[in-house]
Amino acid sequence: MSFQSGYIAVVGRPNVGKSTITNELIGQKLSITSHRPQTTRHRINAIDTQKDYQMVFIDTPGIHIGNKKAINSYMNKAASSSFGDVDMVIWLVEALKWTKEDARVLEHLSKVDIPVILCVNKVDKLNSIDQVLPYLETLGEKFKANDVFPLSAFDRSHTKELRKLILKYLPIQKAIYDEDYITDRSxxxxxxxxxxxxxxxxxxxxxxxxxxxxxxxxxxxxxxxxxxxxxxxxxxxxxxxxxxxxxxxxxxxxxxxxxxxxxxxxxxxxxxxxxxxxxxxxxxxxxxxxxxxx
Ligand SMILES: Nc1nc2c(ncn2[C@@H]2O[C@H](COP(=O)(O)OP(=O)(O)OP(=O)(O)O)[C@@H](O)[C@H]2O)c(=O)[nH]1
Ligand SMILES: [Mg+2]
CATH class of the missing domain: 3.30.300.20 (K homology (KH) domain)
Incomplete structure (x- = not known):
């Protein structure tokens, strides 16, 4: 089996769990999280290097509308600029929720031609997993993702499964970063x-x-x-x-x-x-x- 590596942008509206799942995917606390929307302000690369692969997750600020300060435009730019240069995207939405900001993310994704895994996060908040089925159907009408995966960022078996899905699309190439790097940030x-x-x-x-x-x-x-x-x-x-x-x-x-x-x-x-x-x-x-x- 050849070595795989690549950039995976983690995108979505604020508060869907992008930073939480990024930390879970690399198995280390690196990106900050909170119950408030617009917690993440900067792009940060979170790197997981294993024997057979290196995944470079790019955690991004939540794409948002409404606030119009210079910092908001900085954050939205930091997020939307990450769509261009990556090998694939993990798009997070929250189970049973769809907002104008999710629609804004969808607009961006419609313009790129790379694999997208659509993760429907926070299913642990549902009474039963069946509740998500009609939601998945309407999502499917809005966007044809390569994979759709209902999950909870906190569930280790789910993040393990997600890593396997990522490997379906990750290019065969050598590592991008030295194996001891966990981030591009200081x-x-x-x-x-x-x-x-x-x-x-x-x-x-x-x-x-x-x-x-x-x-x-x-x-x-x-x-x-x-x-x-x-x-x-x-x-x-x-x-x-x-x-x-x-x-x-x-x-x-x-x-x-x-x-x-x-x-x-x-x-x-x-x-x-x-x-x-x-x-x-x-x-x-x-x-x-x-x-x-x-
Ligand atoms: N119940 C539940 N809560 C979750 C899950 N994933 C994330 N959260 C919570 O959702 C909130 C937002 O998580 P973040 O990871 O900060 O969300 P984000 O998408 O990075 O948000 P921004 O940085 O603001 O764009 C936090 O309170 C998390 O603990 C999940 O699977 N289930
Ligand atoms: Mg965040």
């Missing part, structure tokens, strides 16, 4: 994302959408990483919410971030967080570029 990037994940998960309302994170210090000191990060908010009032009464919120975010960063770096971490106001950053192209959105 450790600093992943660490800043892990902090943003805790902000997304802990803060309510619209606040997380006005936040970004920048790493200021990333030093290895003996066996310990000393990391300092700045959390940018949009308005002064948001700064006190992120810090919380007696600093409790920032402490909680710091604690949770440190634990997940330690898991990723497999080392002890000393983490310092600072909150700073940078008004209008999410709708300012120059500010976005300087904050890594380019």
């Amino acid at each position: 450790q600093r990037f992943v660490v800043s994302e892990f902090i943003r994940e805790k902000l997304m998960r802990n803060l309510s309302n619209e606040l997380p959408y006005d936040i970004t994170v920048e790493i200021e210090k990333f030093d290895l000191d003996g066996k310990m990483y000393r990391i300092a990060a700045r959390i940018f908010v949009d308005k002064p009032s948001q700064k006190s919410i992120v810090i919380g009464a007696k600093g409790e919120m920032l402490k909680k975010i710091g604690r949770e971030s440190r634990i997940s960063i330690e898991g990723f770096l497999e080392s002890k971490v000393f983490l310092e967080l600072w909150v700073k106001v940078r008004q209008g950053w999410s709708d300012d192209k120059r500010a976005l570029a300087s904050l890594g959105y380019d």
